[in-house]
Every structure is written in structure tokens, then in C-alpha cells.
Amino acid sequence: MDAVTILFDKPFFHILAQAYGIFSATAFIWGPIASVWLAQKLWLEYVRKNYILKNFDFIMLEIKLPRTIDKTPVAMELVLQSLHQGASPNWYDKWWRGKVKPWFSLEVISIEGNVKFLIRTPSGFKKVIESHIYAQYPDIEVIEVQDYISLAPYIHEKNEWSMWGCEFALTKPDPYPIKTYVDYGLDSSMMKEEQKSDPITSMIEFLGSIGRGQQIWMQILVQANGERYNTPGKWFKKHDWKDEGKRLIKDMQSKNSAEDAPKPTKGDQDIMTAIERSLAKIGFDVGIRAIYIAQREFFDPATITGITGSFRQYSSPTLNGFRPCNTPSFSYPWQDYHSIRENKKKKKLFDSYVRRSYFYPPYKKKPFVLNSEELATIYHFPGGVAETPTFTRIDSRKGEPPANLPI
Numbered sequence: 001m002d003a004v005t006i007l008f009d010k011p012f013f014h015i016l017a018q019a020y021g022i023f024s025a026t027a028f029i030w031g032p033i034a035s036v037w038l039a040q041k042l043w044l045e046y047v048r049k050n051y052i053l054k055n056f057d058f059i060m061l062e063i064k065l066p067r068t069i070d071k072t073p074v075a076m077e078l079v080l081q082s083l084h085q086g087a088s089p090n091w092y093d094k095w096w097r098g099k100v101k102p103w104f105s106l107e108v109i110s111i112e113g114n115v116k117f118l119i120r121t122p123s124g125f126k127k128v129i130e131s132h133i134y135a136q137y138p139d140i141e142v143i144e145v146q147d148y149i150s151l152a153p154y155i156h157e158k159n160e161w162s163m164w165g166c167e168f169a170l171t172k173p174d175p176y177p178i179k180t181y182v183d184y185g186l187d188s189s190m191m192k193e194e195q196k197s198d199p200i201t202s203m204i205e206f207l208g209s210i211g212r213g214q215q216i217w218m219q220i221l222v223q224a225n226g227e228r229y230n231t232p233g234k235w236f237k238k239h240d241w242k243d244e245g246k247r248l249i250k251d252m253q254s255k256n257s258a259e260d261a262p263k264p265t266k267g268d269q270d271i272m273t274a275i276e277r278s279l280a281k282i283g284f285d286v287g288i289r290a291i292y293i294a295q296r297e298f299f300d301p302a303t304i305t306g307i308t309g310s311f312r313q314y315s316s317p318t319l320n321g322f323r324p325c326n327t328p329s330f331s332y333p334w335q336d337y338h339s340i341r342e343n344k345k346k347k348k349l350f351d352s353y354v355r356r357s358y359f360y361p362p363y364k365k366k367p368f369v370l371n372s373e374e375l376a377t378i379y380h381f382p383g384g385v386a387e388t389p390t391f392t393r394i395d396s397r398k399g400e401p402p403a404n405l406p407i
Contacts, residue, residue: 045361047098052360056102056122060147061129063117066139069383072188073181075136076380077372080106082132084224084282084372085125103223105356106379109148110207110216117381118145120219120356137381149354152215152293162299165291165349167326167365168311174369175245176271176320177278179313180377199313200382206306213298216307217291220379221358225283225369241369245279267318274319281371287358288322291350314378 086101093099105120121129130142152161170176181187184197207216229244231237249272252264264272290307294300308324315321328345335341352363359367370378 044095044098047096048100048360049098051098051100057124058120058356059123059126060145061119061121061126062143062145063119063133063381064141064143065117065381069137069139069381071137071381071383072186073376073380074187077376079129079132079136080222080284080375080379081282081372082128083125083222084284086224088226100360101223101226103221103356103359106220106222106375108203108207108218108379110210110214111148111151112212112214113208113210115204115207116148118148120147140381148217160295161293162296163291163293163346163350164304164307165289165328165346165353166308166324167349168288168290168322169325170368171315171321171323172319173244173248174241175248175275175278177274177316177371178320178322178374178377179316180373181380182373183316198382199377200380202313203310204382206310209306210300210303211298213295214300214303215293216303217293217353218310219289219353219356220375221287221289221356221367222284222375223359223367225285228285241283242279245275249275271318278371278374281373283369283371284375285359285367286370286375287365287367289349289353289358291353293350311378314374 083104088101089097089099102122102125104122104125107118107120109116109118119129126144133140133142170178179199181199184199186198210216225241227238227240229239229241231239232247252268252272288311290310292303292307311322326345326349328342328349348363352358355363357363358365
């Protein structure tokens, strides 16, 4: 008996052969189902791509801030509520027209220490966003600018630019809230500026600390949240994050209501109260990315630590927080021969950032949910407490907003 015969005479290969036989014999059942599923997936991607190309012309808005801002993040929360656009499409709009909900990108960048706030939006929402910003921040100036990505045409690691990046995810399920501006006491307009502890200030100071030949880009992609949680016991039914939060609370209550279970602690009660308060606000599907890009001679690996810790101040040990993920690096050299996988991941991460692709192909990701309060916490305009030297501020807005802006 030769070696090949001995090898295939093993029990494992008998099992494999039987599985292949069953697989082939049942092809007439699963084959059509798989074909229909694949056809639906390809068709949906095709019609959605056409819909986006025809209906979304994206522009970039830069927000120039005055010397002082007396408003609390509550004002930013009201602005961000204007981005909660579009209901889930019906079956005809979804499958035939490829209709999708609009999405926006809230961005904070640093070009050699010069920090800027930007919003990337479909052009059709420009007046809506401007009107809400001017209504809450009358001394702010909003101008349309060119996309800054052209300032660093990263193509490959071997060229003159070096790059690192990551995405962020939540540490716990979506309904658990992060630490918000309310927890920092910033919801009160009576507090003096010098007494405020604004969590966004540390990130602004870090962004302003980088120097020549370096850039840091951060984008927070947002879209009105939809129903994407599988409903237990029902195959095709889905529910939204509020129903998911109610389910979590119900599970926590049922565990504590059993006869042999201990009574809920103060900590458990505080968690349920925090979730209930969070569910009272509108929710957004969210994706966060950050990229550090620099000319090779100025690339500083220490900056990576600052990026991964940029959202640490919003974390709560008992509730929720952020963690970096999808980093283009590997722990051991044998995991990536000649950095082939690392360079591939970097190019993919950079391209997904440039396209602002997260909710739809070509880089469809699973988003997480933040409510309007949480979103206003991680993206709002800081007051005078943020005095980074390279954080450009204007003395006053150059003109009044157009009289015909919708309010």
C-alpha cells in the first residue's frame, strides 16, 4: 500500500468524503438559494452605487471659531440633531431605486499643528447645517473649502509618506452610554470658563502639538440609526437600539427578581438609570476613524499612543467607552512577511477614509450607536479654555448669515 493510499485511508478523509457527497447531493436545494442570495447582494450594491452617484454631491464645510464661545455642548447637540435625516426606505425604494439615508462626516484635523473643525455633507444639506450652526453660534463663520486629503497623496508605504491609522469601537453593547458632557458638568451655562473641564480640550491640545510634515485626521461618520438588531425568536424581524436597550434593562431586572438572586446593588440601579436616560435621546449610527500621516523623516511613532488615547476621557468603568481596533500592525514579525499584509491594510484604511465609506460599499462596516448627547460630547466647539497656539480663531464672523436660510 503506497503512502497516498495510507493517507486517504484515515478516518478524517472518510468523513471529508462523506461531507462532500452530502454537499453534492443537496446542491439542488442550496444552490438556488445561494444564487438568489448572491444575486440580491450584487443587485443591491449596484443600485445603491448608482443612487449615491446621482443624488449625493459631497462638499466640505470648515467652521472658523471666534475667540470665545459661551455656549455649552447643549448647543452642539441641537445642531447635530439636524443630521438625523431620512427614514428607512420601503422595499421599492430600497431594492429598485437603491435609496439610502444620507450620511455626514464630522471631522477634526491637524495640519502640522493647525487644528480645524470640518463637516462633510451632501451639498443639498448645506443650508440646513449652516442655519442650525448660525442659530446656535452667531459669531461662527462657516465656509466651503477644498477637501484636505489632497495635501497628503498617500499611495504606498515606500513613497515619501508614512501612515498609521485605526478605527474605534465601543467596549460594551450600544445602549450602555459613554461619559458625556453632562457628567462633566458642562450642561450648566453658569459655570465660569476657567472652571470648566471640557473633555475635548485634551484632544485639541494633542492635535496642536504635532509639528512639521505631520498630519492627523479624525472622522466621525454619522447617519440616522436603523433597525439592525436581530429580534430573539424571530428569524427576519429586526429592532432598533432603543428596543435593544429596553431588552437589556429587562434582562437585568429579571436576573435580580428571582427568589434566590441578590437584590440589585446601587451600581446596578445606576447602570439601568443611565441606560434609560440615554434611550430618551435620538440615536445615530456611528463609525470613527483616525489617520496619522507624515513625511517619512518626520514620522513620530509616539504620536500613535496619543491617537489611541484620544477618546479615553469618555470612558466609564461601569458603562461604556472606546477602544481602538482594525490597526494595520501585527504583534510578531512572522505574522506578516515583508510587511505585505500591513501595507495592504494601510492602503485599505486610507482609501476608506478618503471615500468616507462606512455604511455602504465599498467599505461597509458594522456601526455602533451614539445618541445626540454622546455625539455632542465627542464633537463640539470648545470655549476659550482651549487656547492651543495653532488653534486658529477669528475675532468675529465676517458677515451675517443669508436671510433666506431655512430655520
